[in-house]
Amino acid sequence: MTLLHDLLARWHDHQLHDLRHSPHTVRAYQAAARRLLDHLPAGTGWTELAACDAQLLRGFMALRRADGLSNASAARELSALKAFIGFARQQAGLAGTAAPRLRGPRVKKGIPRAITPDEAVNLAEMVTRDGTAEWTGARDRAVLLLLYGAGLRIAEALSLDCSVLPLRETLLITGKGAKQRIVPLLPAVVLAIDAYLELSPWPKGAADPLFRGAKGGRLAQGIVQKAVARARTVLGLSPSATPHALRHSFATHLLAAGADLRSLQELLGHASLSSTQVYTKVDGATLLDVYRDAHPRERDH
Known part of the structure; x- marks a missing residue:
């Protein structure tokens, strides 16, 4: 097995078995790691990966953005790469050293679309x-x-x-x-x-x-x-x-029926309440649609 394949195989196993990431996340993180390794010199191992700093990542992400990567995709890729480098630092015996601190692009959270x-x-x-x-x-x-x-x-x-x-x-x-x-x-x-x-x-x-x-x-x-x-x-x-x-609809309809955010967070399995709070915006948008459809003054326009 080549060094490159060994790096990717160990990263794959760590995501799948230690972090319990979903197959979709594993594929995305593997692809991001492969792109970074292709960008680095041949023969790069855990020690060289562990030495990757914010400046190197910033330059690599600039190349990716030049390829037309959106803000959301760039934010996901940067998150994957920071996790990969953090894992490399553990493999190199630098477990106490955090991954490079580099802030990703701002991503505006969209409102999930529910169905009736x-x-x-x-x-x-x-x-x-x-x-x-x-x-x-x-x-x-x-x-x-x-x-x-x-x-x-x-x-x-x-x-x-x-x-x-x-x-x-x-x-x-x-x-x-x-x-x-x-x-x-x-x-x-x-x-x-x-x-x-x-x-x-x-x-x-x-x-x-x-x-x-x-x-x-x-x-x-x-x-x-x-x-x-x-x-x-x-x-x-x-x-x-x-x-x-259908998951969005479950959350939106429960909230409209009076469910509290903390209970909804538990039911959805959200790690953070902020992920659940987006449904308050969905419910507000639904109420506005009902108002526009039902209010006599609105129907006259």
Whole structure:
């Protein structure tokens, strides 16, 4: 194995097994590390990586920005590189030395787009009818109702194994950074998952995936995303109606119904309350839309 491959392999294993990053994050962090290593002299090892300072990173990021990198993408890449260099300093025996201090570009946080409860249910019903087989349609419906009914990230839902069976009123979820939380399960969600399992032709041992792909492996996110894309086209919904939008809708609708931010933070598995506070803006935007649609003076204009 070459030095380059060894560096990337050890970084990959650290993210996957020690940090418990999602596969998507691992891929993004690996790609960022590879780009930095390609920029550095051949033969760079942990010691040389550990010596990377803010000036070197600033110059590298300037090259990346010249390639057309957006503020959001640049901020993510810089975060990945600082983590990589921090890991290099640990490998070089400099565990007490922090990664280079370099502030990334300001990124304006967008307001998540929620869909209405009717739209969420209609999406779930449409993917049922659109399934290539009865059991896959029931599977996709169960996944969407779980995302909307419990506010899960799609990766969290698809990582579940049959060890969670039989389903009860709550479910233990392992989220980002291996942080665990308990979410409530609505009876309608439990019924949808049970209906899918009744139709599924695959074994249901404790170590088996709860949601299966057509060939029996763990269901991939892309399959669910494509099913939702087809369904929203038929229903005439916005492109923003994605599987992840169901999580946003869960949060927005609970907040509108009177849920407090701290409880919502726990249900969503947010490490910081600031991540949850964005939903107050969503709810405000929803109220403004209702006002514009309903107020007599507005309708006259």
